[in-house]
Amino acid sequence: MTAYALLDLVPVVEGGTVAGALANAADLARHAEACGFTRYWVAEHHGMAGIASAATAVVIGHVAAATRTIRVGAGGIMLPNHAPLTVAEQFGTLDALFPGRIDLGLGRAPGSDQRVARAMRRTLERDANAFPRDVMELQSYFADANGSGGQTGIVATPGAGADPEMWILGSSLFGAQLAAALGLPFAFASHFAPDALDQAMAIYRRDFRPSAKRARPYAMAGFNVFAAETDAEAELLASSQQQAFVALRTGTPRKLPPPVAGYRESLGAQGAAILDHVLSCSAIGGPVKVARDIAAFVARTQVDEVMITSAIYDHAARKRSIAIAADAMREVAAAA
Template identity: 50%
Template sequence: MVKQLHDIPFSVLDLAPIREGGTAADSFHNTLDLARHAEEWGYHRYWLAEHHNMPGIASSATSLVIGHVAGGTKRIRVGSGGIMLSNHAPLVIAEQFGTLESLYPGRIDLGLGRAPGSDQAAARALRRGLGSDGSEFPEQLSELRAYFDANGAGGRPLGVRAVPGEGLNIPIWLLGSSGFSAQLAGQLGLPFAFASHFAPDYLLPALHLYRSSFKPSAVLDKPHVMIGLGITAADTVEEARRLATSQQQQFLNIIRGRTGKLQPPVDSLDGIWTPQEKAMLLSKQQYSIAGDPSLIKERLLEILEETAADEWIIASQIYDHSARLHSYKLVSELLQEQ
């Protein structure tokens, strides 16, 4: 059967943006407000991402913010998109997410990434004696999964237990922007989420690698893919494209090796970016959509045909909170059309 847009669960990826002129406290207020609206509008999951040493992102203490959102909502699944496991001892993550699952049973997801989610200086400050190149990720993942195993399966240090955590069924997702996590997720039979909103060139190869390497497990009997998309929706294409310049300025700062708060939209980036920067930025936005509902629906149908996605997760870096709410509402309405 051919998938339709209304067949696919859709979720929110919140980077907890700190706006120019705003504070982290404002960001947390807006995050909870968006989560409550997302729950009302039919979004399936609400994920928060771990980043460090970034003045424009407030979700560095990711588990705490997940608890903030889960405590202020009723039904929507809440989780990480993701926890950067190389920054942490697996036991600590098992205990944190065991605590969250005990407080909010049946609603917590644990998405895991291999990258540090920070610059090199912050990575060194976080990791201290831990490895630094991501090669330890499979071993850390094995140890983490063992802490949740009620039968005390191998992989964790002898005599060490996660309390709370042990025996709890917390769905684990692997997140990636390249082939490493795709292949590992396939081999372990875990669901896989790809960050196509900032690594578009690797999307299709990673999906092929995941699906071709997939081995059924106690978790999944067939591959399950979530696609990350950047979407800015408004009543008109022109307004959506103007709102999307906040996210484009954020990408531009990354290209230039800078960080900063989320900037207000501008009418045009001409004079702000160079021709080379423009070409580089636009090449990274193959799976970022700015438009009215009609344009967004058309592009989503193309991506669905291209990827056969099982779920969407949508990131919308919009400066004005009311405009961000409106964007997510428009997207929810078009994805639920019969």
């Protein structure tokens, strides 16, 4: 049975505030929990007016406190921005507060442009092996259950003996290879970087080495869902994220704008084709179309879990979209 999860970038809408976005995040997580979602993730981004999840561990604590059973975590923490010890302490704290509910997805991108990355105070001049080394150092802090200091001689407090579920994230083949080598679950960012999806999944499954954490490969992939009562209404809702994506790619990131009728068509044939390609792992439509498109994605990828994501301007419409997506995933599971 394919599980379903939710990725929330905690969007700040035009005319809205960070406080409002964070309140919506907690409400959305409660809603996802009621709809049967497996987990709720937020992602680390910096210097973006439309995303309120920069202090990712803090947001996770906020959301976990507002929910009861759903797993809550990072999809992900951008490890080049942080010392592994700092991440161990943060997620050791979260694991102590919410045992058995915390996920720690790790990515190697900065989650920002180069200027903002430098302001994060970590050097940008790092060799290709830095990310795998940092991941293994982080693992060693959590594995140090007896407080001996392990391979570093340092005891993470909190952190030693903590057990957040660690994931490797990726939008290329590198993450798939690392997740396979370490025997960790793997999440692919196909919701915005679809090109290497099939190859990455094949490599991950082929090269997976069983570990103490995972005996078999476990894969998840991102998928945009904009669902409404009709296909036309869903197309309108999707235009907010389409506008935000174009703004980001043209170097003018903005808060999430209201939907605009006919936006995709206004881009012209070339612009619309680029947008359609980048967001090709998407379902936009009413309940029937969304269920059909999710089923096709699951059949194509054979993933263990689908991570639904979407930025919708109106919070009530976003909650309705998530409920329709949950119904669709149940249909997919029942038909399997």
